[in-house]
Amino acid sequence: MSLWNQARRSARLNPSIIREILKVTEKPGVLSMAGGLPSPDSFPVEAMRQACAKVLAESPREALQYSASEGFGPLRDWVAHKMAAMGHRVSADQVLITTGSQQGLDLVGKVMVDAGAPVAVETPTYLGALQAFNPYEPIYTSLASDADGPLPDAIAALPHDAPGTRFAYLLPNFQNPTGRVMPEARRAALVKAAQAARVPLVEDNPYGDLWFDAEPPAPIAARWPEGTIYLGSFSKVLAPGFRLGYVVAPTELYPKLLQAKQAADLHTPGFNQRVVYEVIRDGFLDQHVPTIRERYRRQRDAMAAGLAEHLPEGSEWREPQGGMFFWVRLPEGCDAMALLPQAVEAGIAYVPGAAFYAHAADPRTLRLSFVTLAPADIADGVATLGRVLREHIEATAEIAP
């Protein structure tokens, strides 16, 4: 018997398939469309440099000291103003700064999920959320979904199918992995169904600012403030390496999330909070985010053109209107997980869609990120993907009777 008698939940901790793939793709020459790594060309290095210098010149004693678990006051105010601009009027007292929005997911799991409690997720859903919730041992309900998001009827059925559902986890904007955005009408219908079913909502919005043509509808939290926890992030509009996200929570729930935050890491680095606040306080993002949108739109276009040119007949995808990902369904008989070694051998990488399902996965699906590679590399990468798929299909046809 091992000396170390681990917790039961430890069995629910597993290696991240994305991180394992990322390790493989570190070998030189692999064009990776796997990880959702923002383009480093979009990082505002000079603004960060100035802000670091300013914080260390003007408030080093505060920035380098222990600080409040709630987060840096001016940054919490900034978040509250941003929420208000999106139609969600909240007090800064409802804003909790987190160490990336991944931590927000962990805190939600910690405060809300008992072992065996039902949690509803989209089909497919964000892999990182499953990883954050898993240690708290929920039983997932995979909500039936279409191209506009989960079906309101699936929410309405929860009191019968999964009584005591703790919350439904939703990504309304340019969802990871499908890229889909919930239209106004779907949001309204989902909120109505959730209110009737008394199922609270957790709304995750890391990609909402990365729209290409039209701003997405107002957040779900604005429609049901007392029934929705909202998660936001600076990773996609500034840089992920600072690990800054936030939770906006109903007043009833805030104290417990705060206490869970204290227990988890006392507070998010105060230096990082002050630097990011210095960068964004005077409207920097109003100029900066449009440049990211324009960059990603060109990369999206390059991938759309490549997919149309190179993917074999029977492949399906929809052009995302924002965010970072294409979601592709391969022709019948293709298994994205089984094909990955051949793809990496040929010099490209993607994430098999299976990783994003709480239950029965569709093995034909895969996720392609268009934000890390430049357009020319995207064109090459998609051409290679097409070649790998066609070779596989031809080989399969040859051995068929």
Next chain:
Amino acid sequence: MSLWNQARRSARLNPSIIREILKVTEKPGVLSMAGGLPSPDSFPVEAMRQACAKVLAESPREALQYSASEGFGPLRDWVAHKMAAMGHRVSADQVLITTGSQQGLDLVGKVMVDAGAPVAVETPTYLGALQAFNPYEPIYTSLASDADGPLPDAIAALPHDAPGTRFAYLLPNFQNPTGRVMPEARRAALVKAAQAARVPLVEDNPYGDLWFDAEPPAPIAARWPEGTIYLGSFSKVLAPGFRLGYVVAPTELYPKLLQAKQAADLHTPGFNQRVVYEVIRDGFLDQHVPTIRERYRRQRDAMAAGLAEHLPEGSEWREPQGGMFFWVRLPEGCDAMALLPQAVEAGIAYVPGAAFYAHAADPRTLRLSFVTLAPADIADGVATLGRVLREHIEATAEIAP
């Protein structure tokens, strides 16, 4: 019934008494000996400034991007070398960089503690560890302790008294809150007892570098590498506001702690890891830490002198040989928690010792930090504490028959 049906563990989340006290002490004029806030005069601001500039000039794309959950490679190497210098030979593969060592405690709880599982702690013990473990719903065993730390017999009794104890949590160096250090012989006896009882150990060492006269004995982990998880921190030797700590774990346990880390916040800010590595890579701490020791030694001396001069007869304390805290036991009839409002009214603050007990607290105890205030303020603060205590004792005597 509330819409939000919280997890059962949520009942174990509570406001931090220290943070509540810190809020009170923010009012101007209060001399706080409550929080364990390192002296901001010890923060190496210029070195941090240069390192920030260097990282943003030389590796901005890497520092601002997502990065490995394990941590920044060169920083992990540095930690492994530091461990080896203390007699604990480990591979860098056993080092996990965490968002402060508080996160290390959370990850240990997540991986090791089931609801109702026994966890053994010192009497008294670090409040933040109780807060980190509490959400995982352990049942604590308070190990009988003396001035040298927990008694080996108390460990030996665990298989009988608390079968299945997941681990014993130990702070061998300048313990928070008591300031005590475990001598060589006690460490050896504790390890022997733990091995015989098959009770793994979690060794927390945030203060080990802050010795005044003699370096403490080798860590417990060096004596039982496969049976000990070791936690370290940069908060006390550089600055807490960067939130950098580390876990050194047996190979058997490392993957689960890593997966728990991924689920918790993906990774610790890469920027912070690179900046701290730049600061320390060429031996900066060899010059810097002695200046902190010298500073804190003077402050310790000021507090020792003040306590001897001002505390009423019947008060007890031992002069700490390192770290940040005095642990004081007041004369019979004094309740540190009950006296706190009067103390704050008089312009000082401390932490009542009751906060640091997993079970029956000794109400006469309190913790005084000597690291935040300058020596003159320490003298004033301790004089005020003495006055409050003497007034209380006189008032009590007057109303006695």
